[in-house]
Amino acid sequence: MIAELVGLPYVAMATKLDLDGDTATIERDIQGGSEVLEVNGGFVLSAAKGMAEQRIPNMRGIMAARSKPLNVIPPSGGESHTSVVNYELPPAKAECKYIDAENAGELIALLHSEAKVI
Amino acid sequence: MSIVVFVSNTKGKINKAGLEAICYAADMAKTSGDSVTAITAGSVEGDGGAGAYGASKLLVGASVNHSDSTQVTNMVNAVISDEGASMIVTSHDNDGKQVAPRLAARLNCGIVTGVTGLPDTSAGFTVKKNVFSGKAIAQVSITSDKKILAILPNSHGLHEHGGSAEVSAWSGDAGAASVTVKEVKVEESNVVPLPEAELVVSAGRGMKGPENWGMIEELATELGATTACSRPVSDIGWRPHHEHVGQTGVAIRPNLYIAIGISGAIQHLAGVNGSKKIVVVNTDSEAPFFKAADYGIVGDAFEVVPKLIAAAKAFNASK
Numbered sequence: 001m002i003a004e005l006v007g008l009p010y011v012a013m014a015t016k017l018d019l020d021g022d023t024a025t026i027e028r029d030i031q032g033g034s035e036v037l038e039v040n041g042g043f044v045l046s047a048a049k050g051m052a053e054q055r056i057p058n059m060r061g062i063m064a065a066r067s068k069p070l071n072v073i074p075p076s077g078g079e080s081h082t083s084v085v086n087y088e089l090p091p092a093k094a095e096c097k098y099i100d101a102e103n104a105g106e107l108i109a110l111l112h113s114e115a116k117v118i
Numbered sequence: 119m120s121i122v123v124f125v126s127n128t129k130g131k132i133n134k135a136g137l138e139a140i141c142y143a144a145d146m147a148k149t150s151g152d153s154v155t156a157i158t159a160g161s162v163e164g165d166g167g168a169g170a171y172g173a174s175k176l177l178v179g180a181s182v183n184h185s186d187s188t189q190v191t192n193m194v195n196a197v198i199s200d201e202g203a204s205m206i207v208t209s210h211d212n213d214g215k216q217v218a219p220r221l222a223a224r225l226n227c228g229i230v231t232g233v234t235g236l237p238d239t240s241a242g243f244t245v246k247k248n249v250f251s252g253k254a255i256a257q258v259s260i261t262s263d264k265k266i267l268a269i270l271p272n273s274h275g276l277h278e279h280g281g282s283a284e285v286s287a288w289s290g291d292a293g294a295a296s297v298t299v300k301e302v303k304v305e306e307s308n309v310v311p312l313p314e315a316e317l318v319v320s321a322g323r324g325m326k327g328p329e330n331w332g333m334i335e336e337l338a339t340e341l342g343a344t345t346a347c348s349r350p351v352s353d354i355g356w357r358p359h360h361e362h363v364g365q366t367g368v369a370i371r372p373n374l375y376i377a378i379g380i381s382g383a384i385q386h387l388a389g390v391n392g393s394k395k396i397v398v399v400n401t402d403s404e405a406p407f408f409k410a411a412d413y414g415i416v417g418d419a420f421e422v423v424p425k426l427i428a429a430a431k432a433f434n435a436s437k
Contacts, residue, residue, distance in 0.1 A: 009188055011185075011187070030212060081226075082258055087249070087254050101415055108430050118341060
């Protein structure tokens, strides 16, 4: 949405990003594999897991951040088109059925005859 | 009026998640009396399966790059105005995630992502989606005239509507390319991609090392399942990242999820609690995963898994 509002290209769920001057090389997962994309100039990117190592802030950084000014910007314009009507809990899970480890093979029969998934 | 469905394709076929979105739209159209127009970028063979799942028309934008969200948005937007459509459906997969929100901003309309059920139109228009990592279900209402729904893969399921779609080329102008594709790496394999898999065998740290994955793969092969893993396993590099299921990895909803040597931390459950049947194998009878399981085996994976493989082989032989 941000990309559309500011009129920039958008790449979703990137797993790798390399910047070389004005050109960005981005890797992204697609159906059954991945693809490498190239974008010139500004763009909006959403990152998937694995793109970067997390950096844990050190104590000095945390203390320094406390004294930084905090600018609160009020939201502007835009009407809301959706709203949550209510929340409900998912249906309760039935009891777990235990199978003796000695007869683990029985599971396959149960999955076929009772659960009907294989 | 028509419902416009954007789908992506690989190797000439519409992806399963896309067919599911078409199927969802066709089920919606049955009650509203609309028709379903599917649209895709690139190329597909024939109607790519769109007709069988309920689309009456398939538009193919051959010159449009499916990875270019700007071009795809332009194309879908043009089709929406040509068709006078007010309902837009996509899959909530990586391609849908690039297009659906853009389109919502362009059309200034309401969007719900990760939709898990058909809309309720008895009072207004509401759909259900999973929230709080699947711990609750929210009913969301859309009030704008145009509406966009991004369907959570494997939540609606596929059933044939029987029919064929009239295929035509989309010849509009999608605008200049903003992204160029340098390379596409699609693994040549017969294994179903994880987000689409109906049967999944997953293993965790309980396997003790990557060298022990052979039996997991063997069990998966016998069952015709796809393999997956927990986060610690992909973090320490035993398995590739794309196999990681959980809150920060892939969220899946297979018919059967077999978890071996995974304790079932809340972050892992968030990615799999939509599975229809869950089997847990763990040495620790107190593992939290058993609370979410349909079937449990308390035992050592190194003893249990070979028994499962033998039973699966016998079962396959008897089929």
